[in-house]
Amino acid sequence: xxxxxxxxxxxxxxxxxxxxxxxxxxxxxxxxxxxxxxxxxxxxxxxxxxxxxxxxxxxxxxxxxxxxxxxxxxxxxxxxxxxxxxxxxxxxxxxxxxxxxxxxxxxxxxxxxx
Amino acid sequence: xxxxxxxxxxxxxxxxxxxxxxxxxxxxxxxxxxxxxxxxxxxxxxxxxxxxxxxxxxxxxxxxxxxxxxxxxxxxxxxxxxxxxxxxxxxxxxxxxxxxxxxxxxxxxxxxx
Numbered sequence: 001x002x003x004x005x006x007x008x009x010x011x012x013x014x015x016x017x018x019x020x021x022x023x024x025x026x027x028x029x030x031x032x033x034x035x036x037x038x039x040x041x042x043x044x045x046x047x048x049x050x051x052x053x054x055x056x057x058x059x060x061x062x063x064x065x066x067x068x069x070x071x072x073x074x075x076x077x078x079x080x081x082x083x084x085x086x087x088x089x090x091x092x093x094x095x096x097x098x099x100x101x102x103x104x105x106x107x108x109x110x111x112x113x114x
Numbered sequence: 115x116x117x118x119x120x121x122x123x124x125x126x127x128x129x130x131x132x133x134x135x136x137x138x139x140x141x142x143x144x145x146x147x148x149x150x151x152x153x154x155x156x157x158x159x160x161x162x163x164x165x166x167x168x169x170x171x172x173x174x175x176x177x178x179x180x181x182x183x184x185x186x187x188x189x190x191x192x193x194x195x196x197x198x199x200x201x202x203x204x205x206x207x208x209x210x211x212x213x214x215x216x217x218x219x220x221x222x223x224x225x226x227x
Binding site: 002004033042043044045048055056057058088090092099100102103104105106107108110 | 145146155156157158159160163165203205207211212213215217218219220
């Protein structure tokens with residue numbers, strides 16, 4: 001158990017809908033990261049937040065947005081969902097924003113768009 | 115173009131045997147290289163992180179090596195166990211932050227009794 005929690009574990013929705021994925025980092029960690037893992041594209045970095053502020057942005061679509069709240073939990077919002085958005089979404093956390101910090105991954109949310 | 119290539123794509127070994135997984139990259143300039151272990155359907159677990167100045171790093175039975183000159187890394191697993199069955203992902207980063215991460219496709223390892 002990494003100490004990172006993600007909810008929900010599974011999510012099934014229809015095209016065009018909007019969903020919110022939630023992540024609670026390990027106690028004391030200030031950085032939160034979101035990753036997408038699909039069968040055809042592998043693991044991809046989406047976005048990083050550090051202590052409430054956006055730090056780095058990867059291949060995140062404009063239909064996706066994220067935020068980190070004062071209690072350090074984070075939410076990833078996915079809107080106008082398409083079939084291709086079906087994937088595993090992982091949240092990770094680390095103590096600081098340091099580039100060689102160990103990241104601890106949560107169990108993931110499996111999103112299925114029908 | 116920055117790329118990370120892992121080989122082999124998949125590997126089957128017997129319990130107790132050693133194995134070596136390869137990661138070749140073209141990322142330049144280079145900042146650091148990470149190896150992750152990912153069990154099916156679960157989140158990746160960090161094994162090692164190496165900067166350009168490090169050439170070996172161990173984590174229990176896992177030893178990663180890095181040759182920044184030839185742009186090659188390997189992950190050596192000693193005395194394999196059934197629990198080592200997983201995908202192993204190599205991630206290379208250029209300087210500048212997490213948006214510079216380049217992910218390999220992974221090597222799927224199966225350890226048989």
